[in-house]
Amino acid sequence: MGFAPPTLGGMAPARERFVECSDLRIRVVEEGVSGAAAVVLVHGFPDTLRIWDGVAARLRERFWVVRVDLPGAGGSGRPRGRDGFRVERVAGVLGEVVRRVVGRPVHLVGHDWGSVIGWRAVVDEPSLYLSFTSLSGPDLGHVRDWIGRHRWDPVGVVGLVRKSWYIAGFLVPWVPEAVWGLPFVRRRLRAGRRELVNGLELYRANIGRGAVPRRVEVAVRQVELVNDPYVSRRHLEAAEPWVSDLTRTPLHAGHWAPRTHPDQVARLIGDFVEGREARRVVVITGAGSGIGRATAVKFAREGALVVALDVDRAAARRTADEVGGHAYELDVTDSAATGEVARLVVERHGVPDVVMANAGVGVAGPFLQTSEEDWRTVVDVNLWGVVHTLRAFAPHLVERAQGGHLVVTASAAGYFPTAALPAYSTTKAAVLMLAQCLAAELKPHGIGVSAVCPGVVNTDIAGSTRFAGADAVEQAARRKKAARAYRLRGFGPEKVAGQVFRAVERNTPVVAVTPEARFVRVANRLSPRFVRWLGRVVNPT
Missing domain, CATH: 3.40.50.1820 (Alpha/Beta hydrolase fold, catalytic domain)
Structure with missing residues (x-):
């Protein structure tokens, strides 16, 4: 015809x-x-x-x-x-x-x-x-x-x-x-x-x-x-x-x-x-290095379009160039900036199918030596950064009504009470609970939520952690020691990335990554008293 x-x-x-x-x-x-x-x-x-x-x-x-x-x-x-x-x-x-x-x-x-x-x-x-x-x-x-x-x-x-x-x-x-x-x-x-x-x-x-x-x-x-x-x-x-x-x-x-x-x-x-390609869009904060970068690489290899967000513009750009994606500079502690970046991402690349709130910082040291400034820093990034990210993107997923998945990078420290990480552990426990609450709220919309809880993983966070109460010389020495210990542990971020991908595919609510993370999670169920004792004698930093 x-x-x-x-x-x-x-x-x-x-x-x-x-x-x-x-x-x-x-x-x-x-x-x-x-x-x-x-x-x-x-x-x-x-x-x-x-x-x-x-x-x-x-x-x-x-x-x-x-x-x-x-x-x-x-x-x-x-x-x-x-x-x-x-x-x-x-x-x-x-x-x-x-x-x-x-x-x-x-x-x-x-x-x-x-x-x-x-x-x-x-x-x-x-x-x-x-x-x-x-x-x-x-x-x-x-x-x-x-x-x-x-x-x-x-x-x-x-x-x-x-x-x-x-x-x-x-x-x-x-x-x-x-x-x-x-x-x-x-x-x-x-x-x-x-x-x-x-x-x-x-x-x-x-x-x-x-x-x-x-x-x-x-x-x-x-x-x-x-x-x-x-x-x-x-x-x-x-x-x-x-x-x-x-x-x-x-x-x-x-x-x-x-x-x-x-x-x-x-x-x-x-x-x-109009023949638009149905390609999964994945947004990752803290994508410039470590677990964020490795997860960007994993999803890109699986055919996704990755949007890399990081406070370090150059690092975000390197990740985006490596995976053929897009990069935006973002300080997740800034609520207005996070909302604006979310608007740009949706406008230019579409509503994301997966959003990973991964940006984080480390603060170690006893509670009595952790300053108010240290607390504000770790809470602003590890807790408020996650809240800002999810508040900026989740409404778009709900409005689209096609499901999707949110991933929060928590930590085994979120359920392992240790004297060495009170500030860090508090923020990770908070986002672990936030993820589980969101999973219940968003299930009717077909949106899955996963909290990924790594143990000791060889990433840059070990060498950039703030050690409360330490002077400049001691700070450098302890960072070097921690980075060497994490390096010898030999558990790379690409293994975490594989677990993140699997969690999204299977809609797994909580994923304990690394043997020690899985051990402590099981031990918490069997004997919380034993875990509390372990937290007094083991120093993960």
Whole structure:
């Protein structure tokens, strides 16, 4: 099928028109940038094209947006018989609308039954569709095939089928129509009686008709609505053997996400239409050296885009250059600066998928020799720095509603009470508890939180630790001794980086790194008294 290339024009206001397709009159609303990439939005049951109002308002600034009322819904006519609601018939009507209204290949987006119809449309006329975004509407043939392949897994099959329990009621004659006559039911469903009654025919015309799975050659993105009570991960996985180019993106929203989360849905559609690479963005503070730098290298090797933040601009730049990422100078003790850097990162690189609050300093020495200045320094960096970092980035992850992960670099010192590290241990115990509190708070948003607790690791912190009560000569001597001991320990930061990566992948809440860190953590559970004794006789510095 040949199409003339579009000519890019200006922004056009919303325009309603009607298209005659065989014996049907189909309502269409067009708006956006004339000649830009065309996005066709198809609603489901029991909605009309109005469910896309918020999404269309955001997409029309970049695309030519076309919304279609399905047969029997909104301003479109009703097919004369039940066969007019068959998926293949409605897909044919959709294709006719695209040819007459747009006249060139389009990017198709379907929700609920609009998605079910979309699967058939991209199979029947693949040259008409450049891509397909599916929300909460699996292909019926794919699902039937999945059930057949998993027939020896009754638990899995029941888990899939139970999501669609309501369909059995829709197939019963007359009863659903009577229910739709109740005003409070229509208000709850935010639907008109016409859409509810006519929409039943989609179920009655297609369910149980022996749908056949077909291969899809068009690029498909499934938006997995994590809180959808009607469509499960199994429904989405059914497509995997049948789609050549399939990606899946989670969105922590319910079934009617186009209405409740228009910003997020529009962004996902726009990114897919424009072919933006779905590359994980990882932000790390204190990335100029040690554990931060090693973690940046690890994530970069795994394909992530790394944003390195450090108070030392040159060190951050070296890390960024090594991993092909981006660098920003940041003093995490400055709340306003941290917020501004977070804003720039989100604006330039997107909302990060992983944020690691890693920047830290060391202060050693007995409590009675630790000055107020020492306390302020270690609390400002190790505690307030973590708080500022998480406060700056976490809201962006929540608003995006696609999950993500926060990592806090704590320490085995956070649960090992030693006379040698009262200030340092206090801050690390605080951020360890903060991470666990955040894990509980952010779990409903699909955001994981991990506290990484290293023991003795060979990093620059050993040679830069402030030893309370020591003069300049003693300070230098003790730093040199500590750095040599950490070096002889031989546990490098790259091993911690591997544990950080694994914690993110597995959503592990607390990770004790190094044998001594794991030993003390277990010992705390078995005999806290023994650990307190150990803290009096062992000097980790």
